[in-house]
Amino acid sequence: MSFPEDFDSLWDNVEGCMEPLVEVREKYDSFEIYVDLPYVKGESVEVRFSEDALLVMAKCSKAIKFNKWGFSQKRTEYKYFRKIIRLPHKIDPKKATSTFKGGVLKIIVPKI
Amino acid sequence: MVEEYLEIVMEKDIKFFEPVVIEGFPDVGLAGAIASMHLIESLGLEEIAYIETPLLPPIMVVHNGELLHPVRIYGNERLIVLISEIALPLTVLNPLVKKVVEWLKGLRARMLIALTGFPVENRLEIEKPEVYAVVSKKEYAEIVSKYKIEVLQEGFISGIYALFLKECLKAGLPAIALVAQSFLKYPDPGAAAELLNTLNVLLSINVDVKPLLENAEEIRLKARDLLRQTERVTPSAYRNVEGELPLMYR
Numbered sequence: 160m161s162f163p164e165d166f167d168s169l170w171d172n173v174e175g176c177m178e179p180l181v182e183v184r185e186k187y188d189s190f191e192i193y194v195d196l197p198y199v200k201g202e203s204v205e206v207r208f209s210e211d212a213l214l215v216m217a218k219c220s221k222a223i224k225f226n227k228w229g230f231s232q233k234r235t236e237y238k239y240f241r242k243i244i245r246l247p248h249k250i251d252p253k254k255a256t257s258t259f260k261g262g263v264l265k266i267i268v269p270k271i
Numbered sequence: 272m273v274e275e276y277l278e279i280v281m282e283k284d285i286k287f288f289e290p291v292v293i294e295g296f297p298d299v300g301l302a303g304a305i306a307s308m309h310l311i312e313s314l315g316l317e318e319i320a321y322i323e324t325p326l327l328p329p330i331m332v333v334h335n336g337e338l339l340h341p342v343r344i345y346g347n348e349r350l351i352v353l354i355s356e357i358a359l360p361l362t363v364l365n366p367l368v369k370k371v372v373e374w375l376k377g378l379r380a381r382m383l384i385a386l387t388g389f390p391v392e393n394r395l396e397i398e399k400p401e402v403y404a405v406v407s408k409k410e411y412a413e414i415v416s417k418y419k420i421e422v423l424q425e426g427f428i429s430g431i432y433a434l435f436l437k438e439c440l441k442a443g444l445p446a447i448a449l450v451a452q453s454f455l456k457y458p459d460p461g462a463a464a465e466l467l468n469t470l471n472v473l474l475s476i477n478v479d480v481k482p483l484l485e486n487a488e489e490i491r492l493k494a495r496d497l498l499r500q501t502e503r504v505t506p507s508a509y510r511n512v513e514g515e516l517p518l519m520y521r
Contacts, residue, residue, distance in 0.1 A: 169495050180495055182456040184392075193395070195457040195495075197488035223492065227335070262488060263395055263457070 172235045175222075179215065179240045190246055194264040198223060199240065201259035206266060208252030213244045215264065273366040277324040279374050285319055285348060289381040291474060292351045296431050297358050297501045300453030301494050303386035303432075305463035305483070307354050310470070311345045313478045316352060320344040322370075326363040332356050342367075351380070358500035364431055372438040383439050383446040384473070385432035386466045388453025389513055400452035400462045402469045407436045407446035415447060418472050423450070427512045430505070449473075456502065458494035460487040 169178045184191040196204065196217050203218040222236040248270045255268040295307020310316070321340035332339045341357040359367065375383065391397065404415045405423045412422045428436070432448045439446035449469050453462040464480035471478055483490070 169499065177492075180457050180498065182454075193456070195454075195491060197491040260395055262491070265395060 170232065170235075170237070172231045175236050175238050177223075177237050177240050179217075179242050181215075181242055181244055183244065183246070185247070189267055189269045190248075190250065192244060192264075192266040192268070194240075194242065194244075194266070195262065196240055196259075196264055197262050199262060201264075204259060204264055206255075206257065206264075208250065208255065208268070210249050211246050213246070213266065213268070215242045215244065216240065217264075273326070274370045274373075276326055277322060277366055277370040279320050279344070279370065280323050281320045283317065283319045285346075287351075287378045287380075288348045289379055290346065290349050290351045292353065292375055292380050292383040293470070294353045294383060294385040294432065294435055296353060296355050297497055298387045298430050298432065299390055299455055300388040300457065300459035300462055301498050301501065302388035302451050302453045302459050302462035302466055304354065304497065305458060305460055305490060305494060306386045306466040306470070307352050309463065309467065309480070309483050310478055311352055311354070313482075314350070314476075316345040316347060316350065318343055319346050319351075322367065324363070324367075326360075326366065328357065328360070330357050351375075351378075356497065358497065358504045359431065360504050361506065364434055368431065368434040368438050372435070372442050372444060376442045376444055380444060383435060383444060384470065385435050385446065385448040386463075386470070387430065387432045387448060388451050388459060388462045388466075390455030391452045394452060394454045394459070397452055400459075400465045402449055402451045402465050405432075405436065405448040405450060407440040407444075411445055411447055415473075418469075420449070420469060420473075425517060427515055427517060429512045447473075456498070458491045458498050460484065460490045 180195040182193040194215050198219040199217040200220050205216045207214040217240045219238055222238050224236050226233055250268045251271050257266045293307055295303040297304045322342040330341055332341050342355040345352045403423055404420045405428055406412050415422055436446050449466050451462040451465045453459045460483050464483045467478050467480050
């Protein structure tokens, strides 16, 4: 399975989608991946794996709208997060674990 | 001198009385920036000046229909708060800090307090981030210790607050940095709240941090772009130096 190219902005005003901030820490035999997901509850997070990437998707607990912001943004309701995280090594998704605390998703996935 | 290309433009005529200066320019986890903006809101401080320079990118900010400069100064006779809504490029840091410290010296500022964060790997597991102090002169350590704030004894510091401490030392202006445990890659309102709790004690003020914590999700969302900008202009070589041990450690 492979994922398409990611978009560059943190805000997709057409789809109402946000790109989350991500931190990837490479360890000796695994990756620790942290994804910042404000306005998200743990049960609405979905993670899909390819052999060297992850796709994180999460629905917000409410639609987010900034009524005064920007030219096109003020007409947009942001409803979910989506991010493709590419890794520099192949990974073993079957052994991946995750936790969700304070709106931050933590994924540990071993390298192959 | 590059500083000649920087100007602090006063918008209000204020007779300062030995003001305390809070520096909250964007840095690690935006802890200082978030804390400073909340401080301005809570105390109802007015914009008193802005920084004009061709060294900054051609960006202006619009708030409530009003055009504003991105690097602004808020305050009153006794308190000054420095903020920026854009990441400050590396090339502007030195001249900006020199110019601001020279200006503060002219105002007879009493003290500069920089608010910032330092990244900790296990931040996710920390409920209440600890706040440490870095002082520009050893004698200020005693003052800070009275308030039970631990003072950094050995290590490197980097970023704009390191420059402020250096320039304040040169100018003879007392300076302290309050540094909270923080996320590196996400905005950290929790760290900002602890900085303000410490500032409350140091300055005998009463800034309520509850709104900051209650609106943490909204702040995290709104601060994402500034955090990403800050990350882009901050070379990793100096971002990581704070975790390293100096050679003369003994």
